[in-house]
Amino acid sequence: MQYLETLNPQQLAAVKQTEGPVMVIAGAGSGKTRVLTYRIAYLIENGVDPFNILALTFTNKAAREMKSRIAEIIGNSEAKNLSMGTFHSVFSRILRHHSDKIGYPTNFTIYDTQDSRSLIKTIVKELKLDDKAYKPNLVHGRISSAKNNLISAAAYEANSDIVYEDRMSGKPRLFEIYKQYEKRCFNAGAMDFDDLLFKTNVLLRDHPDVLHFYQHRFKYILVDEYQDTNYSQYLIVKKLADVFNNICVVGDDAQSIYSFRGANIENILNFKNDYPENKVFKLEQNYRSTQTIVNAANSVIANNKDQIKKTVWTSNDTGNKIKVIRTLTDGEEGRIIAESIYETRINNQAENKDFAILYRTNAQSRSFEESLRKLNIPYKIYGGLSFYQRKEIKDLLAYFRLTANPKDEEALKRIINYPKRGIGKTTIDKLIVLADKFNVSIWDVIENPSEYPSGLNGGTLNKIGQFVTSIKSYQVLLEKNDAYDVAQHIAKNSGILKELYDDKSPEGVSRYENIQALLAGIKEFSESVEGDEIALLSDFMVDVALLTDADTDNDEDNDVVTLMTIHASKGLEFPYVFIVGLEENLFPSQMALNSRTELEEERRLFYVALTRAERKATLSFAMSRYRWGNLVTSEPSRFIEEIDSDHLEMAAASASKGRSLKQKSFENRAFGKPKKQPLFTNKNLKRVSAEDKVKSGKAASSLNLKVGNNVMHEKFGKGKVVGLEGDPAIKATVFFPKVGNKQLLLKFARLELID
DNA sequence: CTTGCAATGACTGAT
DNA sequence: TCATTGCAAG
Numbered sequence: 001m002q003y004l005e006t007l008n009p010q011q012l013a014a015v016k017q018t019e020g021p022v023m024v025i026a027g028a029g030s031g032k033t034r035v036l037t038y039r040i041a042y043l044i045e046n047g048v049d050p051f052n053i054l055a056l057t058f059t060n061k062a063a064r065e066m067k068s069r070i071a072e073i074i075g076n077s078e079a080k081n082l083s084m085g086t087f088h089s090v091f092s093r094i095l096r097h098h099s100d101k102i103g104y105p106t107n108f109t110i111y112d113t114q115d116s117r118s119l120i121k122t123i124v125k126e127l128k129l130d131d132k133a134y135k136p137n138l139v140h141g142r143i144s145s146a147k148n149n150l151i152s153a154a155a156y157e158a159n160s161d162i163v164y165e166d167r168m169s170g171k172p173r174l175f176e177i178y179k180q181y182e183k184r185c186f187n188a189g190a191m192d193f194d195d196l197l198f199k200t201n202v203l204l205r206d207h208p209d210v211l212h213f214y215q216h217r218f219k220y221i222l223v224d225e226y227q228d229t230n231y232s233q234y235l236i237v238k239k240l241a242d243v244f245n246n247i248c249v250v251g252d253d254a255q256s257i258y259s260f261r262g263a264n265i266e267n268i269l270n271f272k273n274d275y276p277e278n279k280v281f282k283l284e285q286n287y288r289s290t291q292t293i294v295n296a297a298n299s300v301i302a303n304n305k306d307q308i309k310k311t312v313w314t315s316n317d318t319g320n321k322i323k324v325i326r327t328l329t330d331g332e333e334g335r336i337i338a339e340s341i342y343e344t345r346i347n348n349q350a351e352n353k354d355f356a357i358l359y360r361t362n363a364q365s366r367s368f369e370e371s372l373r374k375l376n377i378p379y380k381i382y383g384g385l386s387f388y389q390r391k392e393i394k395d396l397l398a399y400f401r402l403t404a405n406p407k408d409e410e411a412l413k414r415i416i417n418y419p420k421r422g423i424g425k426t427t428i429d430k431l432i433v434l435a436d437k438f439n440v441s442i443w444d445v446i447e448n449p450s451e452y453p454s455g456l457n458g459g460t461l462n463k464i465g466q467f468v469t470s471i472k473s474y475q476v477l478l479e480k481n482d483a484y485d486v487a488q489h490i491a492k493n494s495g496i497l498k499e500l501y502d503d504k505s506p507e508g509v510s511r512y513e514n515i516q517a518l519l520a521g522i523k524e525f526s527e528s529v530e531g532d533e534i535a536l537l538s539d540f541m542v543d544v545a546l547l548t549d550a551d552t553d554n555d556e557d558n559d560v561v562t563l564m565t566i567h568a569s570k571g572l573e574f575p576y577v578f579i580v581g582l583e584e585n586l587f588p589s590q591m592a593l594n595s596r597t598e599l600e601e602e603r604r605l606f607y608v609a610l611t612r613a614e615r616k617a618t619l620s621f622a623m624s625r626y627r628w629g630n631l632v633t634s635e636p637s638r639f640i641e642e643i644d645s646d647h648l649e650m651a652a653a654s655a656s657k658g659r660s661l662k663q664k665s666f667e668n669r670a671f672g673k674p675k676k677q678p679l680f681t682n683k684n685l686k687r688v689s690a691e692d693k694v695k696s697g698k699a700a701s702s703l704n705l706k707v708g709n710n711v712m713h714e715k716f717g718k719g720k721v722v723g724l725e726g727d728p729a730i731k732a733t734v735f736f737p738k739v740g741n742k743q744l745l746l747k748f749a750r751l752e753l754i755d
Numbered sequence: 756c757t758t759g760c761a762a763t764g765a766c767t768g769a770t
Numbered sequence: 771t772c773a774t775t776g777c778a779a780g
Contacts, residue, residue, distance in 0.1 A: 058770090059770085060770095086770065087770080088770050089770085112770090113769075113770090193769085193770050194770090196770085197770095257768080258768080258769080258770095260767080260768055260769090261768080261769065261770075360767070360768085361766055361767055361768080362766080362767085362768085363765095363766050363767090363771095364766095366771090383768090383769080417756095420756090420757080422756065422757090423756090424756050424757080425756085426756085427756090545770090546770065548769080548770075565767090565768065565769090566768085567767090567768050567769070568768090568769080586766095586767095587767095589766090589767055589768085590767090591766095591767060592767085605768090626771075627766075627771095628764085628765070628766080628771065628772095629771045629772085630771095
């Protein structure tokens with residue numbers, strides 16, 4: 001058990017205390033993942049069957065990585081039997097196993113947020129309610145938090161406090177929407193994200209035999225990021241651990257950032273009451289960051305009232321000061337940071353993957369994308385619209401979904417008229433009303449038109465009939481054929497493939513490519529099945545709804561700069577971290593300014609962001625930024641002021657390398673009201689300085705390009721110059737067969753002439 | 756029923 | 771800014 005020697009005394013103690021309730025309070029960067037990993041390995045080496053271990057992580061990626069780490073220690077065959085994953089993925093599997101007990105088909109669909117909102121929208125319309133008062137995301141948020149607190153639609157209606165609250169906020173009929181939503185999901189054989197936890201609770205509550213089985217199966221339970229569990233999750237864990245009491249939770253109250261998802265910081269604060277014989281271990285030594293970063297983070301979080309007392313410290317070097325950059329606009333913020341990455345990369349022999357740009361909202365990614373692209377710095381954006389949320393992907397998946405579960409209302413609505421087959425809105429509305437009237441699914445209605453007289457004309461009925469026939473023909477294939485073959489067949493036969501192929505616009509081409517990528521993914525899945533078993537499409541569909549960008553990460557060409565929200569960065573670390581958009585009303589968000597608790601959560605979010613950095617953190621804010629297309633002025637975030645000033649180095653964006661690369665420093669917090677704005681806007685100076693950084697030999701501006709020249713680009717491949725701007729040319733429009741037209745600044749794009 | 760254009764409102768965060 | 775929605779005309 002050599003690996004144990006790498007642990008410090010507290011870590012070791014936490015690993016060895018295998019029996020009874022254990023809480024590990026793990027400060028940022030204190031080696032919590034290591035403790036969890038080794039604890040599991042240690043359990044197994046001491047004779048615990050991996051089959052009896054349940055480990056719940058925050059992302060599927062974290063689970064995969066931990067599993068492979070454990071496999072290295074104890075061998076793959078053992079590690080395979082571990083139950084490990086997110087709450088949602090682990091319990092969705094268990095729910096499928098027992099779906100009949102709670103009245104769901106085994107192939108139940110998982111509605112993602114889009115599906116949920118679309119269904120709510122439909123319901124609001126049907127109930128003829130004002131869609132301004134009942135905005136889908138608001139209503140969904142309300143329903144979601146009810147579910148996370150295990151309040152069913154019936155309980156919601158019966159709860160006078162809640163109903164009163166809704167009435168006061170001008171939404172007296174919200175309970176009706178919830179009721180209808182619950183019914184419609186059930187009739188569609190669909191669960192939303194919250195249902196995966198809610199129904200697990202129902203299953204364990206109403207079926208003692210099932211509860212008994214899992215209580216005895218999961219003798220050892222581990223929960224990561226316990227501070228971000230909600231009541232529904234809390235109760236599942238509590239029930240399962242009730243027999244053996246071997247529960248180990250790991251978390252850090254200072255990093256609780258998901259209360260909007262119902263996360264309840266009380267869970268970690270109340271652990272001691274829930275399990276009186278608990279043992280608590282505190283991991284306070286930070287191995288990740290410099291002293292400057294650790295101390296700065298501590299000084300920020302000290303402003304919060306609600307917290308468990310602990311002292312995070314490090315024996316690492318002092319390191320660089322945290323740089324604070326002020327820029328005029330969000331566009332300039334993007335440029336300065338991209339340039340800073342470029343320079344740092346060269347000066348410190350760093351790689352792209354050593355850098356992360358973290359922001360509060362997804363919408364901020366834009367300016368960074370543009371400027372990184374101009375400097376030819378490869379990057380990847382996480383979050384936002386993930387692959388599986390793109391329209392074309394969801395369309396094809398909807399065919400698969402409907403084939404596997406024809407009751408799936410959202411899937412049906414999506415594709416009954418896509419590609420166009422002349423079944424319009426009025427027809428669909430009629431079908432929905434009819435289905436609701438008889439309390440069946442839309443599929444039931446269109447499958448048996450004679451039983452449910454719709455009053456539609458013959459032509460329409462005929463078109464619907466054809467649609468039903470084609471879906472039925474797919475169903476025949478589903479359970480007997482290879483996933484890839486079925487997927488390919490559906491893609492072709494449904495007309496989706498042709499529809500996208502015929503669209504030759506750049507977007508159309510990329511949609512077609514996405515569909516091909518999905519099919520390739522299914523092919524890979526079907527080839528990964530061992531032996532002579534057949535990979536089924538329905539198996540592929542099982543967790544598609546639960547996948548995120550991080551899960552689809554491949555290991556190839558991953559030397560890229562990371563762009564993500566701070567929420568998504570939880571648990572990750574990077575040598576160089578840029579925390580951007582530090583402005584009042586953005587970070588902290590304006591929605592959080594109403595209450596202390598909300599503001600404290602924003603502050604914890606900032607704490608999480610800072611503690612992602614290993615070597616150097618850089619903060620930035622813009623004095624004005626585009627929001628919904630118009631320029632809004634902004635003030636620096638209060639969080640900057642909350643950092644002990646000893647750790648900060650103030651700098652304004654400097655345009656000229658010649659004048660002061662180190663950038664003008666301010667003795668104190670002079671930001672906010674500059675007397676005048678010198679230098680910073682001088683674009684000419686800027687251009688010179690930027691040009692210096694690109695190896696001049698490669699600068700394409702010296703190529704003397706002409707329209708019609710064939711050129712080679714590092715990333716986009718071969719292309720043809722179709723337009724030039726400026727004299728001498730500074731900007732070129734180049735057509736690349738792979739990606740379409742691109743506008744390139746010649747001083748950055750390292751084009752090579754090839755004819 | 757479909758198409759095309761004008762008007763509109765969205766930006767927290769994510770399994 | 772951008773994607774979705776509503777409306778008029780074919």
